Amino acid sequence: MKSVIGERWFFYLTSVFGAMFVFVLNFSNVMAQDKRCTSVSAKTCELAKNLKRGINMGNMLDAPNEGDWGARLDPAYVEIVKGHFQTVRIPVRWSNNASLDSRAEIEPWFFKRVDRVVDDFLSQGFYVILDLHHYNQLYGGQLNYKEKEVSPDVVERRFYNMWKQIAKRYQDRSDRLIFEPLNEPQGSITALKWEKMFAKVLKIIRKTNPDRTVMMGPVSWNSVTALPSLRLPRTERNVIVTVHTYEPFEFTHQGMSWTPWKETGVTCCNFLQKRKITQSLDKAVEWSERKGYPIYLGEFGSHSAGDMASRAEYTQFVRQELEKRDINWAFWEFASTFGMYDSEKKQWRAPLKKALLGD
Numbered sequence: 001m002k003s004v005i006g007e008r009w010f011f012y013l014t015s016v017f018g019a020m021f022v023f024v025l026n027f028s029n030v031m032a033q034d035k036r037c038t039s040v041s042a043k044t045c046e047l048a049k050n051l052k053r054g055i056n057m058g059n060m061l062d063a064p065n066e067g068d069w070g071a072r073l074d075p076a077y078v079e080i081v082k083g084h085f086q087t088v089r090i091p092v093r094w095s096n097n098a099s100l101d102s103r104a105e106i107e108p109w110f111f112k113r114v115d116r117v118v119d120d121f122l123s124q125g126f127y128v129i130l131d132l133h134h135y136n137q138l139y140g141g142q143l144n145y146k147e148k149e150v151s152p153d154v155v156e157r158r159f160y161n162m163w164k165q166i167a168k169r170y171q172d173r174s175d176r177l178i179f180e181p182l183n184e185p186q187g188s189i190t191a192l193k194w195e196k197m198f199a200k201v202l203k204i205i206r207k208t209n210p211d212r213t214v215m216m217g218p219v220s221w222n223s224v225t226a227l228p229s230l231r232l233p234r235t236e237r238n239v240i241v242t243v244h245t246y247e248p249f250e251f252t253h254q255g256m257s258w259t260p261w262k263e264t265g266v267t268c269c270n271f272l273q274k275r276k277i278t279q280s281l282d283k284a285v286e287w288s289e290r291k292g293y294p295i296y297l298g299e300f301g302s303h304s305a306g307d308m309a310s311r312a313e314y315t316q317f318v319r320q321e322l323e324k325r326d327i328n329w330a331f332w333e334f335a336s337t338f339g340m341y342d343s344e345k346k347q348w349r350a351p352l353k354k355a356l357l358g359d
């Protein structure tokens with residue numbers, strides 16, 4: 001009899017301690033997540049967590065004209081990426097498709113084109129990040145390939161006026177649509193200037209979209225190293241912070257005409273290359289938890305000049321390191337020179353798909 005009572009007590013005690021242990025473990029996980037959300041609303045925190053895996057439909061609507069860079073946003077892509085990705089990022093070159101004066105009136109046919117793409121993805125349950133890409137005159141540097149030049153005194157005003165129109169046009173779309181006002185601020189856009197520009201563009205967006213989630217990243221091409229200089233409007237509660245990482249650059253950008261890394265034959269990933277990647281991700285997490293903004297990795301990927309075995313190793317390594325750190329991400333990109341899908345053969349590049357999606 002005694003030993004039966006003893007066994008019961010033992011059973012009760014281990015169950016109670018077990019339950020407490022599980023509770024503490026879960027609670028500390030929740031706390032770790034929410035440290036990244038103390039500066040944002042519950043809605044934006046939730047949305048940031050739901051972005052999960054994403055793909056950039058790059059070099060399509062951000063080319064001077066769709067198709068100029070060999071890739072078009074084929075409506076069939078919606079079905080192809082469905083089930084593999086929860087989010088699509090759609091880079092768009094609005095500035096080439098708007099009047100060249102300060103009003104920057106966006107051409108109706110172009111708006112309709114973007115509507116179709118946005119709505120196709122939203123209707124299939126995707127989160128959609130809509131950005132403004134390749135308006136290089138705004139950075140004060142060299143014009144992008146086939147970029148339409150405008151008078152210097154209207155460059156910045158055009159930026160705000162484009163967003164006034166974009167924000168109004170999409171004001172009634174699902175909360176799953178996120179605006180990203182500017183891809184990779186750089187050049188003459190210093191941290192101080194970006195702080196002012198972002199506050200101004202956000203004010204314009206907020207007139208028609210009072211609490212839509214907006215994504216923005218630091219200067220220097222959205223690099224992690226520029227995070228410490230990033231300042232966000234104090235009263236704003238619906239912002240996700242995005243960073244891009246292409247470390248190790250001499251591998252990811254080898255053979256590209258516009259970079260210093262014209263040599264090819266660089267492989268990946270040795271210990272030092274891996275450390276560069278993880279150090280950068282650790283810094284991003286540290287910043288996010290200290291400042292309370294959700295962090296998002298909006299671009300990573302490698303140019304097709306690298307050998308496929310290295311590209312697959314790089315892709316898998318970055319993806320796994322991101323997921324270990326609970327950082328949601330979007331791969332650069334779907335079907336162009338960094339792409340994971342061969343649009344001519346109409347098939348996935350199997351090693352990249354496996355590296356990114358695990359199947």
Ligand code: BGC
Nearest residue numbers: 062091133134183184299332
């Ligand atoms: C640019 C692309 C470029 C990619 C990798 C993107 O932000 O818009 O043109 O290929 O980064 O460098």
